[in-house]
Amino acid sequence: MNWTEVKIYTTTQGIEPLTAGLMNIGIKGFVVEDAADFDNFLKETTPHWDYIDEELMNRMEGCETNVKIYVADNAQGMEELTAVRSLLNTLREQDTEQEYGRLTLETGSVDEEDWSTAWQKYYHTVKIGKNLVVRPQWEEYTAQDNEVVLTLNPGMAFGTGTHHTTSLCMELLEKYLSPEDTVLDVGCGSGILAITAALLGAKKIIGCDIDEVAVKVAGENAALNHVEERISFHRGDLTSQVEGSFQVIVANIVADVIIRLCDDVTRYLAPNGIFIASGIIDERREDVLAAMEKQGIEVIEERANGGWVALACKAK
Numbered sequence: 001m002n003w004t005e006v007k008i009y010t011t012t013q014g015i016e017p018l019t020a021g022l023m024n025i026g027i028k029g030f031v032v033e034d035a036a037d038f039d040n041f042l043k044e045t046t047p048h049w050d051y052i053d054e055e056l057m058n059r060m061e062g063c064e065t066n067v068k069i070y071v072a073d074n075a076q077g078m079e080e081l082t083a084v085r086s087l088l089n090t091l092r093e094q095d096t097e098q099e100y101g102r103l104t105l106e107t108g109s110v111d112e113e114d115w116s117t118a119w120q121k122y123y124h125t126v127k128i129g130k131n132l133v134v135r136p137q138w139e140e141y142t143a144q145d146n147e148v149v150l151t152l153n154p155g156m157a158f159g160t161g162t163h164h165t166t167s168l169c170m171e172l173l174e175k176y177l178s179p180e181d182t183v184l185d186v187g188c189g190s191g192i193l194a195i196t197a198a199l200l201g202a203k204k205i206i207g208c209d210i211d212e213v214a215v216k217v218a219g220e221n222a223a224l225n226h227v228e229e230r231i232s233f234h235r236g237d238l239t240s241q242v243e244g245s246f247q248v249i250v251a252n253i254v255a256d257v258i259i260r261l262c263d264d265v266t267r268y269l270a271p272n273g274i275f276i277a278s279g280i281i282d283e284r285r286e287d288v289l290a291a292m293e294k295q296g297i298e299v300i301e302e303r304a305n306g307g308w309v310a311l312a313c314k315a316k
Contacts, residue, residue, distance in 0.1 A: 002073035003070045003071065003072060003077075004070065004071050004072075004073055004077065004081075005068060005070055005107065006068065006069050006070070006071060006081065006084065006106070006107045007066045007067075007068050007105065007106045007107070008066060008067045008068075008069070008084070008088070008103070008104070008105045009064055009065070009066050009101055009102050009104050009105075010065055010067065010100050010101040010102075010103055011035075011065050011099060011100055012034055013099040013100060014065070014091070014095075014099065014100030014101050014103065015032055015065065015067065017091060017094070018067055018087075018091065018100070019067060021087045021091060021254075022069065022087070023281075024255055024256055024281065025080070025083045025084070025087060025254055025279075025281075026080070026281050026307065026308070027069055027084070029070070030067050030068060030069045031067070031068040031069075032066075032067050032068075033063060033065065033066050033067075033068070034065050035063045035064060035065045064101075065101065069084070074122055075122040075123050075124075075160070075162040076162060077122075078118065078122050079160060079162055079163040079166075081105075081107070082154070082156065082157065082158045083158050083163075085105070085156060085158075085211075086157075086158050086189070086214070088103045088104070089210060089211040090210055091103055093237070119136070119153075119154055119155075119160070120136070120138055123136050123154070123160055123162065124136065124139060125139050125141050126160075126161050126162060126167075127147075128161055128170045128171060128174075129167075129170055129171040129174040129175075130174060131146050131148050131174070132147075132148050132150065132170055132171075132174055132196065133147050133149045133150065134152055134160065134161035134192070135149055135151050135152070136151075136152060136153065136160075137151055137152065137153040137224060138153075148196075148199050148200065150192065150195055150196060150199055150225060151221075151224045151225055152190060152195075152221055152224070153217075153220065153221060153224065154192075154217065155190070155213070155217040155220075156213050156214075156217065157189045157190040157191075157209075157211070157213060157214040157217040157218065158189040158190060158214070159188075159189035159190035159191070159192040159193070159252070160190065160192065161192060164305040164307075164308040165252050165278045165279045165280075165308050166192060166193070166252055166278075167305070168278050168304075168305060168308065168309075168310035169193055169250055169252045169276055169278045169310055170192075170193065170196050172250075172276045172278075172301070172303065172310060172312045173197055173200065173248070173276065174196075174200065175301075175312075176248065176274045176276070176312055177197055177200050177202060177248055178247070179200070179201030179203075180201065180202070180203045181201075181202045181203070181246075181247035181248050182202065182203065182204045182205070182244075182245075182246045182248070182270070183202045183205040183206070183246055183247070183248045183249070183250065184205075184206050184207075184208075184239075184242060184246040184248070184249045184250070184268060185205060185206070185207040185208070185250050185251075186238055186249065186250070186251040186253065186261060187209055187210075187251055187252060187253040187257070187279075188207030188208060188209045188214065188215070188218050188233060189209060189211075189214050189217075189218070189252070190214065190217055190221055191207060191214075191217065191218025191219070191221040191222055191231070191233065192221070193207075193250050193252060194206075194207040194218065194222070194231050195221055195222055195227055195231070197248065197250070198222070198225070198227035198230050198231055199225065199227065202230070202248070203230060204230055205230060205231040206231075206232055206233075206234075206242060206246075207231060207232070207233040207234075208233070208234050208236045208238070208239075208240075208241065208242065209233070209235065209236075210235065210236070210237050211235075212235050215233045215235045218233045219233050238257070238260065238261055238264065239261070239264050239265075239267075239268060242268060244268070245268055245269065245270040245273070246268055246269065246270060246273060247270050247272075247273045248273060248274050248275075248276065249265055249268060249269055249274075249275045249276070250275075250276040250278075251276070251277050251278070251279075252277075252278040252279050253279045254279050254280075255279070255280045255281065255287060255288050256284075257279075258277045258279070258280065258291075259287060259288060259291040262288075262291040262292055262294070262295045262297060265297065265315075266296065266297065266315045269315050272314065273314070273315070274312055274313070274314060275297060275311075275312075275313040275314070275315075276311070276312050276313075277310065277311045277313065278308070278309070278310035278311070279308070280308065280309040280310070280311070281307060281308060281309075282304070282308070282309060285309050288309075288311070289311075292311075296315060296316040297313045297314070297315055297316070298313060298314050298315070298316045299311050299312070299313050300312050300313060300314055
Protein backbone atom coordinates (compact mmCIF):
# COMPACT_ATOMS: atom_id res chain seq x y z
CA MET A 1 0.00 0.00 0.00
CA ASN A 2 1.23 3.51 -0.84
CA TRP A 3 1.09 6.29 1.76
CA THR A 4 0.98 10.07 1.52
CA GLU A 5 2.75 12.28 4.05
CA VAL A 6 0.61 15.18 5.26
CA LYS A 7 2.13 18.05 7.22
CA ILE A 8 -0.16 20.24 9.34
CA TYR A 9 1.29 23.59 10.43
CA THR A 10 0.44 24.91 13.88
CA THR A 11 2.17 26.37 16.95
CA THR A 12 3.48 24.95 20.22
CA GLN A 13 0.13 25.90 21.83
CA GLY A 14 -1.77 24.23 19.01
CA ILE A 15 -0.10 20.82 19.27
CA GLU A 16 -2.30 19.47 22.06
CA PRO A 17 -5.73 20.41 20.61
CA LEU A 18 -4.61 19.34 17.13
CA THR A 19 -3.30 15.92 18.16
CA ALA A 20 -6.34 15.34 20.41
CA GLY A 21 -8.57 16.12 17.43
CA LEU A 22 -6.60 13.76 15.19
CA MET A 23 -7.05 10.93 17.69
CA ASN A 24 -10.77 11.71 17.85
CA ILE A 25 -11.09 11.12 14.11
CA GLY A 26 -9.15 7.86 14.36
CA ILE A 27 -5.66 9.02 13.39
CA LYS A 28 -3.45 7.65 16.15
CA GLY A 29 -0.02 7.84 14.56
CA PHE A 30 1.69 11.19 14.04
CA VAL A 31 5.08 12.88 14.30
CA VAL A 32 5.41 16.23 16.06
CA GLU A 33 8.10 18.77 15.14
CA ASP A 34 7.95 21.57 17.70
CA ALA A 35 9.88 24.74 16.87
CA ALA A 36 10.11 25.52 20.60
CA ASP A 37 11.94 22.24 21.20
CA PHE A 38 14.43 23.10 18.46
CA ASP A 39 14.98 26.57 19.92
CA ASN A 40 15.62 25.12 23.37
CA PHE A 41 17.96 22.51 21.88
CA LEU A 42 20.04 25.18 20.18
CA LYS A 43 20.21 27.41 23.28
CA GLU A 44 21.16 24.58 25.59
CA THR A 45 23.67 22.75 23.41
CA THR A 46 25.34 25.33 21.14
CA PRO A 47 27.67 26.70 23.86
CA HIS A 48 29.07 23.20 24.43
CA TRP A 49 29.71 22.28 20.81
CA ASP A 50 32.74 23.19 18.74
CA TYR A 51 30.91 22.34 15.54
CA ILE A 52 27.26 21.94 14.55
CA ASP A 53 26.33 20.53 11.17
CA GLU A 54 25.22 23.43 8.97
CA GLU A 55 22.40 21.45 7.37
CA LEU A 56 21.04 20.53 10.81
CA MET A 57 21.24 24.18 11.91
CA ASN A 58 19.37 25.36 8.83
CA ARG A 59 16.64 22.75 9.31
CA MET A 60 16.18 23.62 12.96
CA GLU A 61 16.27 27.39 12.53
CA GLY A 62 13.78 27.28 9.68
CA CYS A 63 11.38 24.92 11.42
CA GLU A 64 7.72 25.81 11.78
CA THR A 65 5.86 23.71 14.32
CA ASN A 66 3.99 20.95 12.52
CA VAL A 67 2.36 17.58 12.98
CA LYS A 68 2.98 14.94 10.31
CA ILE A 69 0.52 12.17 9.56
CA TYR A 70 0.38 9.49 6.87
CA VAL A 71 -2.77 8.55 4.99
CA ALA A 72 -3.28 5.60 2.70
CA ASP A 73 -3.41 6.18 -1.04
CA ASN A 74 -7.01 4.97 -1.35
CA ALA A 75 -10.60 6.08 -0.72
CA GLN A 76 -10.30 5.64 3.04
CA GLY A 77 -7.22 7.86 3.02
CA MET A 78 -9.08 10.56 1.11
CA GLU A 79 -11.88 10.41 3.68
CA GLU A 80 -9.31 10.80 6.47
CA LEU A 81 -7.74 13.75 4.68
CA THR A 82 -11.17 15.36 4.31
CA ALA A 83 -11.88 14.75 8.00
CA VAL A 84 -8.60 16.50 8.83
CA ARG A 85 -9.71 19.52 6.77
CA SER A 86 -12.95 19.62 8.74
CA LEU A 87 -11.02 19.36 12.01
CA LEU A 88 -8.81 22.30 11.03
CA ASN A 89 -11.88 24.42 10.25
CA THR A 90 -13.28 23.60 13.68
CA LEU A 91 -10.02 24.48 15.42
CA ARG A 92 -9.85 27.79 13.56
CA GLU A 93 -13.34 28.62 14.83
CA GLN A 94 -12.31 27.77 18.39
CA ASP A 95 -9.01 29.65 18.24
CA THR A 96 -10.36 33.09 19.14
CA GLU A 97 -6.99 34.19 20.53
CA GLN A 98 -5.10 33.16 17.36
CA GLU A 99 -2.80 30.87 19.36
CA TYR A 100 -2.84 27.80 17.10
CA GLY A 101 -1.04 29.25 14.08
CA ARG A 102 -2.18 28.93 10.49
CA LEU A 103 -3.65 25.41 10.79
CA THR A 104 -3.10 24.52 7.16
CA LEU A 105 -2.15 21.17 5.67
CA GLU A 106 0.43 20.44 3.03
CA THR A 107 0.62 17.33 0.91
CA GLY A 108 2.45 16.60 -2.26
CA SER A 109 -0.44 14.67 -3.82
CA VAL A 110 -3.62 16.69 -3.26
CA ASP A 111 -3.72 20.48 -3.58
CA GLU A 112 -6.80 22.44 -2.51
CA GLU A 113 -7.73 23.31 -6.09
CA ASP A 114 -7.42 19.65 -7.17
CA TRP A 115 -9.53 18.21 -4.35
CA SER A 116 -12.66 17.46 -6.37
CA THR A 117 -10.81 15.74 -9.20
CA ALA A 118 -8.57 13.85 -6.75
CA TRP A 119 -11.64 11.99 -5.49
CA GLN A 120 -12.19 10.48 -8.92
CA LYS A 121 -9.09 8.33 -8.59
CA TYR A 122 -10.36 6.60 -5.46
CA TYR A 123 -14.12 6.90 -5.21
CA HIS A 124 -16.48 4.48 -6.95
CA THR A 125 -20.08 3.34 -6.64
CA VAL A 126 -20.73 1.54 -3.36
CA LYS A 127 -23.75 -0.33 -1.99
CA ILE A 128 -24.62 0.22 1.66
CA GLY A 129 -27.14 -1.61 3.82
CA LYS A 130 -30.01 -3.38 2.11
CA ASN A 131 -30.93 -1.04 -0.72
CA LEU A 132 -28.81 2.12 -0.56
CA VAL A 133 -26.30 2.87 -3.32
CA VAL A 134 -23.96 5.87 -3.42
CA ARG A 135 -22.87 6.80 -6.94
CA PRO A 136 -20.16 9.38 -7.67
CA GLN A 137 -21.40 12.00 -10.10
CA TRP A 138 -18.79 10.95 -12.67
CA GLU A 139 -19.86 7.27 -12.80
CA GLU A 140 -22.83 5.67 -14.54
CA TYR A 141 -25.02 3.25 -12.62
CA THR A 142 -28.34 1.54 -13.35
CA ALA A 143 -30.48 0.97 -10.28
CA GLN A 144 -31.60 -2.57 -9.54
CA ASP A 145 -34.94 -3.53 -7.95
CA ASN A 146 -35.74 -1.51 -4.79
CA GLU A 147 -32.39 0.28 -4.79
CA VAL A 148 -32.23 3.89 -3.64
CA VAL A 149 -29.42 5.60 -5.53
CA LEU A 150 -27.75 8.73 -4.17
CA THR A 151 -25.55 10.77 -6.52
CA LEU A 152 -22.66 12.59 -4.87
CA ASN A 153 -19.74 14.88 -5.60
CA PRO A 154 -17.96 15.22 -2.23
CA GLY A 155 -15.63 18.05 -3.23
CA MET A 156 -13.83 19.18 -0.08
CA ALA A 157 -16.49 17.92 2.36
CA PHE A 158 -16.48 14.74 4.44
CA GLY A 159 -18.91 11.95 3.61
CA THR A 160 -18.84 9.60 0.62
CA GLY A 161 -20.15 6.37 2.13
CA THR A 162 -16.74 4.72 1.97
CA HIS A 163 -15.86 5.58 5.57
CA HIS A 164 -17.23 3.22 8.22
CA THR A 165 -18.77 6.06 10.23
CA THR A 166 -20.88 7.21 7.29
CA SER A 167 -21.97 3.76 6.12
CA LEU A 168 -22.99 2.79 9.67
CA CYS A 169 -25.15 5.92 9.89
CA MET A 170 -26.75 5.17 6.55
CA GLU A 171 -27.58 1.63 7.63
CA LEU A 172 -29.25 2.93 10.79
CA LEU A 173 -31.16 5.59 8.84
CA GLU A 174 -32.41 2.91 6.46
CA LYS A 175 -33.67 0.87 9.42
CA TYR A 176 -35.20 3.56 11.64
CA LEU A 177 -36.36 6.38 9.38
CA SER A 178 -40.04 6.38 8.38
CA PRO A 179 -41.58 8.27 5.45
CA GLU A 180 -42.74 11.78 6.41
CA ASP A 181 -40.24 12.03 9.30
CA THR A 182 -38.48 15.31 10.01
CA VAL A 183 -34.70 15.03 10.30
CA LEU A 184 -31.85 17.08 11.75
CA ASP A 185 -28.35 16.32 10.42
CA VAL A 186 -25.69 17.79 12.74
CA GLY A 187 -22.32 18.14 11.04
CA CYS A 188 -23.75 17.49 7.58
CA GLY A 189 -20.46 17.46 5.64
CA SER A 190 -21.16 16.58 2.01
CA GLY A 191 -24.89 16.27 2.81
CA ILE A 192 -24.86 12.51 2.30
CA LEU A 193 -26.97 11.67 5.37
CA ALA A 194 -29.49 14.47 4.85
CA ILE A 195 -29.91 13.43 1.21
CA THR A 196 -30.21 9.77 2.22
CA ALA A 197 -33.03 10.75 4.58
CA ALA A 198 -34.78 12.67 1.81
CA LEU A 199 -34.50 9.78 -0.65
CA LEU A 200 -35.90 7.46 2.03
CA GLY A 201 -38.98 9.68 2.28
CA ALA A 202 -38.30 12.26 5.00
CA LYS A 203 -40.46 15.31 4.39
CA LYS A 204 -38.22 17.99 5.91
CA ILE A 205 -34.51 17.93 6.71
CA ILE A 206 -32.25 20.55 8.26
CA GLY A 207 -28.50 20.16 7.97
CA CYS A 208 -25.84 22.24 9.69
CA ASP A 209 -22.05 22.32 9.63
CA ILE A 210 -19.39 24.64 10.99
CA ASP A 211 -17.57 24.46 7.64
CA GLU A 212 -18.87 26.96 5.08
CA VAL A 213 -17.46 24.88 2.21
CA ALA A 214 -19.35 21.80 3.45
CA VAL A 215 -22.63 23.74 3.52
CA LYS A 216 -22.08 24.84 -0.07
CA VAL A 217 -21.16 21.31 -1.24
CA ALA A 218 -24.15 19.81 0.61
CA GLY A 219 -26.52 22.20 -1.14
CA GLU A 220 -25.06 21.30 -4.53
CA ASN A 221 -25.43 17.59 -3.78
CA ALA A 222 -29.06 18.06 -2.72
CA ALA A 223 -29.72 19.68 -6.09
CA LEU A 224 -27.95 16.79 -7.86
CA ASN A 225 -30.49 14.44 -6.26
CA HIS A 226 -33.49 16.75 -6.84
CA VAL A 227 -34.32 16.94 -3.13
CA GLU A 228 -33.25 20.53 -2.47
CA GLU A 229 -36.83 21.64 -1.79
CA ARG A 230 -37.01 19.39 1.28
CA ILE A 231 -33.58 20.19 2.71
CA SER A 232 -32.13 23.40 4.10
CA PHE A 233 -28.45 23.64 5.01
CA HIS A 234 -26.90 26.36 7.13
CA ARG A 235 -23.57 27.14 8.74
CA GLY A 236 -23.56 26.88 12.51
CA ASP A 237 -22.18 25.09 15.52
CA LEU A 238 -24.30 22.08 16.53
CA THR A 239 -27.87 23.20 17.26
CA SER A 240 -27.13 26.93 17.68
CA GLN A 241 -29.55 27.97 14.92
CA VAL A 242 -32.06 25.14 15.17
CA GLU A 243 -35.69 25.35 16.30
CA GLY A 244 -38.47 22.79 16.56
CA SER A 245 -38.39 19.04 17.09
CA PHE A 246 -37.40 16.14 14.86
CA GLN A 247 -38.31 12.48 14.60
CA VAL A 248 -34.70 11.67 13.69
CA ILE A 249 -31.50 13.43 14.67
CA VAL A 250 -28.28 12.14 13.12
CA ALA A 251 -24.75 13.22 14.04
CA ASN A 252 -21.73 11.73 12.30
CA ILE A 253 -19.03 13.79 13.96
CA VAL A 254 -16.55 12.90 16.73
CA ALA A 255 -16.93 11.69 20.31
CA ASP A 256 -16.18 15.01 22.02
CA VAL A 257 -18.77 16.84 19.93
CA ILE A 258 -21.38 14.12 20.43
CA ILE A 259 -20.82 14.44 24.18
CA ARG A 260 -21.52 18.18 23.88
CA LEU A 261 -24.56 17.49 21.74
CA CYS A 262 -26.04 15.17 24.38
CA ASP A 263 -26.76 18.23 26.53
CA ASP A 264 -29.23 19.52 23.92
CA VAL A 265 -30.43 16.59 21.88
CA THR A 266 -33.43 15.69 24.07
CA ARG A 267 -34.78 19.24 23.59
CA TYR A 268 -34.98 18.70 19.86
CA LEU A 269 -35.96 15.03 19.74
CA ALA A 270 -39.68 14.42 19.20
CA PRO A 271 -41.47 11.88 21.45
CA ASN A 272 -40.30 8.39 20.46
CA GLY A 273 -37.74 9.97 18.16
CA ILE A 274 -34.42 8.36 17.21
CA PHE A 275 -30.96 9.83 17.79
CA ILE A 276 -28.25 8.27 15.60
CA ALA A 277 -24.69 9.05 16.65
CA SER A 278 -21.54 7.95 14.82
CA GLY A 279 -17.91 8.96 14.38
CA ILE A 280 -17.06 7.38 17.74
CA ILE A 281 -13.75 5.53 17.93
CA ASP A 282 -13.75 2.39 20.09
CA GLU A 283 -11.65 4.03 22.80
CA ARG A 284 -14.25 6.77 23.34
CA ARG A 285 -17.33 4.55 23.38
CA GLU A 286 -17.64 4.48 27.18
CA ASP A 287 -17.26 8.26 27.41
CA VAL A 288 -20.13 8.77 24.97
CA LEU A 289 -22.32 6.18 26.71
CA ALA A 290 -21.73 7.89 30.06
CA ALA A 291 -22.75 11.28 28.63
CA MET A 292 -25.89 9.75 27.13
CA GLU A 293 -26.83 8.04 30.38
CA LYS A 294 -26.43 11.32 32.24
CA GLN A 295 -28.92 13.00 29.89
CA GLY A 296 -31.43 10.15 29.92
CA ILE A 297 -30.60 8.84 26.44
CA GLU A 298 -31.02 5.10 26.01
CA VAL A 299 -29.08 3.08 23.41
CA ILE A 300 -31.39 0.70 21.54
CA GLU A 301 -28.87 -0.56 18.97
CA GLU A 302 -25.12 -0.49 18.54
CA ARG A 303 -23.17 -1.27 15.39
CA ALA A 304 -19.41 -1.36 14.92
CA ASN A 305 -17.01 -1.65 12.01
CA GLY A 306 -13.31 -1.00 11.55
CA GLY A 307 -12.77 0.41 15.04
CA TRP A 308 -15.76 2.76 14.82
CA VAL A 309 -19.06 2.67 16.72
CA ALA A 310 -22.52 3.94 15.76
CA LEU A 311 -25.45 4.14 18.17
CA ALA A 312 -29.19 4.34 17.68
CA CYS A 313 -30.83 5.86 20.77
CA LYS A 314 -34.10 7.07 22.29
CA ALA A 315 -34.83 9.47 25.12
CA LYS A 316 -35.97 7.60 28.23
